[in-house]
Amino acid sequence: MPRCSDPLPACGARPAAPPVWTRRRREALAGYAFVAPDLIGLLIFVGLPMVLALGVSLFSVDGFGGYTFVGLDNFRQMAADAQLWQSVKVTLTYVVTFVPIGFVVSLGLALLVRDHFPGVGLVRTMFFLPHVISLVVVGVVWQFLLVDKQGAVPALLRPVGLGEVSFLGNPALALGSLVVISIWFLMGYQMLILLGGLKDIPKEYEEAARVDGATAWQRFRHVIWPLLRPTSFFVLVNSTVGAVTGLQAFDLVYVLTKGGPAGSTSTVVFYIYQQAFTFNNYGYAAALTTAVVAFLVVATGLMFGATKGGRFDVG
Amino acid sequence: MSAFERVTRRSLLRGGAVVLGSAMAAPLLSACGGGGNGGGSKELTFWNFYGPNPQADAQSKWFTDLVAAWNANNEVKVKLHYLPVSEYLAGTALQTAFSAGQGPDIFLLSPGDFLRYYNGGVLTDLTPHLKPDQLADFDGGVLGTRKVDGKVYGLPMEQEPLAMYYSVDAFEQAKLSEGDLPKTWDQLLDVAAKLTTKDRFGLLFETIPGYYQNFTWYPFMWMAGGSAVPENGAPGFNAPAIHNALKLWQDAITTKVAPRKPQGDGAGNAPANLGSGFAAMQQSGIWSVSQMEQDKKDFKYGVFPLPVPDGGTYTTDIGGWAFVANAKGANPEAAATFIAWALAATDKDGVERGRQWNTVVKTNLPARKSVQEAAKAAGAFDKPALKVFLDQVVPGGRGEPRYTPEVYKAVSDAIQAAQLGGIAPAQAAADAAAKIDTFLKGYKGAAML
Numbered sequence: 001m002p003r004c005s006d007p008l009p010a011c012g013a014r015p016a017a018p019p020v021w022t023r024r025r026r027e028a029l030a031g032y033a034f035v036a037p038d039l040i041g042l043l044i045f046v047g048l049p050m051v052l053a054l055g056v057s058l059f060s061v062d063g064f065g066g067y068t069f070v071g072l073d074n075f076r077q078m079a080a081d082a083q084l085w086q087s088v089k090v091t092l093t094y095v096v097t098f099v100p101i102g103f104v105v106s107l108g109l110a111l112l113v114r115d116h117f118p119g120v121g122l123v124r125t126m127f128f129l130p131h132v133i134s135l136v137v138v139g140v141v142w143q144f145l146l147v148d149k150q151g152a153v154p155a156l157l158r159p160v161g162l163g164e165v166s167f168l169g170n171p172a173l174a175l176g177s178l179v180v181i182s183i184w185f186l187m188g189y190q191m192l193i194l195l196g197g198l199k200d201i202p203k204e205y206e207e208a209a210r211v212d213g214a215t216a217w218q219r220f221r222h223v224i225w226p227l228l229r230p231t232s233f234f235v236l237v238n239s240t241v242g243a244v245t246g247l248q249a250f251d252l253v254y255v256l257t258k259g260g261p262a263g264s265t266s267t268v269v270f271y272i273y274q275q276a277f278t279f280n281n282y283g284y285a286a287a288l289t290t291a292v293v294a295f296l297v298v299a300t301g302l303m304f305g306a307t308k309g310g311r312f313d314v315g
Numbered sequence: 316m317s318a319f320e321r322v323t324r325r326s327l328l329r330g331g332a333v334v335l336g337s338a339m340a341a342p343l344l345s346a347c348g349g350g351g352n353g354g355g356s357k358e359l360t361f362w363n364f365y366g367p368n369p370q371a372d373a374q375s376k377w378f379t380d381l382v383a384a385w386n387a388n389n390e391v392k393v394k395l396h397y398l399p400v401s402e403y404l405a406g407t408a409l410q411t412a413f414s415a416g417q418g419p420d421i422f423l424l425s426p427g428d429f430l431r432y433y434n435g436g437v438l439t440d441l442t443p444h445l446k447p448d449q450l451a452d453f454d455g456g457v458l459g460t461r462k463v464d465g466k467v468y469g470l471p472m473e474q475e476p477l478a479m480y481y482s483v484d485a486f487e488q489a490k491l492s493e494g495d496l497p498k499t500w501d502q503l504l505d506v507a508a509k510l511t512t513k514d515r516f517g518l519l520f521e522t523i524p525g526y527y528q529n530f531t532w533y534p535f536m537w538m539a540g541g542s543a544v545p546e547n548g549a550p551g552f553n554a555p556a557i558h559n560a561l562k563l564w565q566d567a568i569t570t571k572v573a574p575r576k577p578q579g580d581g582a583g584n585a586p587a588n589l590g591s592g593f594a595a596m597q598q599s600g601i602w603s604v605s606q607m608e609q610d611k612k613d614f615k616y617g618v619f620p621l622p623v624p625d626g627g628t629y630t631t632d633i634g635g636w637a638f639v640a641n642a643k644g645a646n647p648e649a650a651a652t653f654i655a656w657a658l659a660a661t662d663k664d665g666v667e668r669g670r671q672w673n674t675v676v677k678t679n680l681p682a683r684k685s686v687q688e689a690a691k692a693a694g695a696f697d698k699p700a701l702k703v704f705l706d707q708v709v710p711g712g713r714g715e716p717r718y719t720p721e722v723y724k725a726v727s728d729a730i731q732a733a734q735l736g737g738i739a740p741a742q743a744a745a746d747a748a749a750k751i752d753t754f755l756k757g758y759k760g761a762a763m764l
């Protein structure tokens with residue numbers, strides 16, 4: 001006869017097995033479920049193309065279904081490609097102007113509309129509005145505004161003797177014009193992100209500094225700026241990635257200048273597009289894409305390391 | 316970490332790896348197997364940038380009527396697939412489709428892109444489907460840019476020569492008359508200077524880099540006696556003729572008689588530039604006659620042949636699109652039969668179809684003699700601008716060259732560098748010539764014309 005201490009059904013006293021659906025597991029499952037849409041999207045639309053690009057970069061592709069394995073030849077070809085390095089130069093110039101100026105402008109706007117004043121909602125909307133327009137439409141509109149002689153901008157500048165300036169047709173000005181248009185397009189979005197960061201900073205900290213006699217600059221320098229570091233880090237990384245590979249580095253160039261005049265706006269992304277779809281060099285284009293992704297991963301890692309990911313509580 | 320979480324994550328990664336691996340292998344395996352099946356499909360896809368478009372205009376209707384007439388009498392049906400012109404010319408759809416082995420059975424091709432597709436092995440020889448009288452009906456050398464080793468790989472639907480358009484009012488305001496229409500390059504710049512005002516440029520050449528800009532610059536290269544590749548004993552791209560042609564376009568910019576950036580989508584758009592008063596003279600093609608009729612009906616303009624350099628020979632560039640059949644498509648034989656019927660049929664319907672396309676729904680010079688005759692008989696060339704095209708512009712014209720993308724890019728870079736970059740024409744030409752010469756040493760494709 002079994003003892004009732006034995007774990008047998010007859011006793012009715014068998015210790016319960018650990019439940020399959022513990023709270024922790026349910027939470028984990030819910031977590032996976034929540035990130036699944038984004039994760040699946042990332043895998044299909046970002047991860048998969050990246051892996052495919054890596055695979056294709058090892059082939060010479062004729063654009064008509066012919067693949068020949070060439071190993072790392074496509075990567076070796078980059079070193080001697082003068083046009084690639086010219087487009088790298090264009091892209092870096094674009095990055096080092098667009099990212100910091102765009103950040104400062106966006107931060108300025110965020111500080112401007114941080115506190116409530118009559119019509120603040122309207123002002124925020126006005127700053128954000130350009131971002132909801134398609135970049136292609138943005139390009140077309142600016143093309144009209146900047147067109148030689150008859151554009152609104154040359155007409156406005158005529159009284160100061162600048163009516164004959166060609167903003168999109170002069171190699172010395174075309175990239176700068178793209179930077180200005182990019183900032184105009186993105187400043188509202190970046191302003192919104194920074195505004196969120198600013199709103200998270202407790203007012204008490206600033207009040208305490210004010211009571212201690214800190215000037216506006218000192219309050220910004222020693223209170224707001226350190227506490228805004230995580231948001232600033234995100235904005236800077238985001239705009240750097242956008243400046244190298246983003247739509248404004250392609251769409252605006254495509255609509256406004258087609259890489260011209262004289263190659264002055266031919267960014268790396270535009271150059272990759274040309275290699276793939278003008279010259280059918282899909283293998284080389286894939287290698288370039290892989291190199292750009294690798295560069296961005298390294299650059300982001302370095303930025304992360306240098307700023308501790310923007311964390312203000314780490315020394 | 317629970318066992319549940321570990322297993323789930325591993326499974327996820329393992330599953331993901333399988334998906335990625337399969338997806339990566341698919342195009343490669345597909346590529347090994349070649350493109351289409353080359354079988355006897357009963358449906359052919361026809362990619363084009365005319366119809367059926369959302370505006371359902373006359374050009375769209377011509378395409379839909381064409382296909383409807385074919386489908387009514389043939390077992391193998393043709394299905395139109397429309398792409399906006401910007402996507403077709405500079406987008407990714409066509410190239411991506413071919414790269415995936417899924418290119419259309421029939422598509423439109425310009426001479427400037429001919430060699431890319433011919434050398435890629437995707438153009439069907441149409442010659443077996445054309446009778447000698449049909450071949451003979453094509454005007455002059457219009458088939459030349461679509462031929463390799465005597466075989467025809469594309470049938471042109473039109474001829475599109477380039478000329479200069481001018482604003483009558485602008486001439487009158489500058490106290491110029493028809494007798495002042497420039498005949499030489501020097502006169503062209505002089506007249507342009509007289510026509511330039513605070514709000515208007517005297518002259519417009521294309522400044523946007525691309526196939527179209529090259530197409531519009533080639534006449535000046537030829538008139539000066541040059542060629543992008545060594546041809547008929549000519550030395551190739553680094554030659555005084557090339558330097559002079561580049562200098563003309565550079566001078567137009569540096570003297571500020573021409574803009575660095577055209578209005579709208581470029582210098583091929585006469586209503587947006589000439590018609591808006593942005594430029595007083597504009598280089599454009601015969602298609603602008605119908606554009607102006609549609610968008611600037613009351614605008615007074617005239618046409619004259621491209622001016623010639625001192626000692627040069629008048630030449631213009633004659634473009635135009637052709638129907639081609641995908642050799643790796645679902646049914647290349649049927650596709651070729653359709654093309655021969657659509658564009659080379661010598662019966663009454665075939666000639667009328669050509670007349671409608673070339674002189675009713677669009678303004679072109681017909682590619683076929685019989686169509687030209689029918690169009691003349693119907694009074695199509697009575698319009699002054701078209702009469703100038705027929706009588707003065709086309710004689711001495713030359714088919715758009717079919718340089719490879721590598722040559723096109725080198726030439727494009729040289730034009731851009733000299734025209735807008737301020738580089739000395741001789742330097743720009745030398746840089747391009749070095750690239751072209753290096754490319755030609757390893758080139759194994761069909762001859763470039």
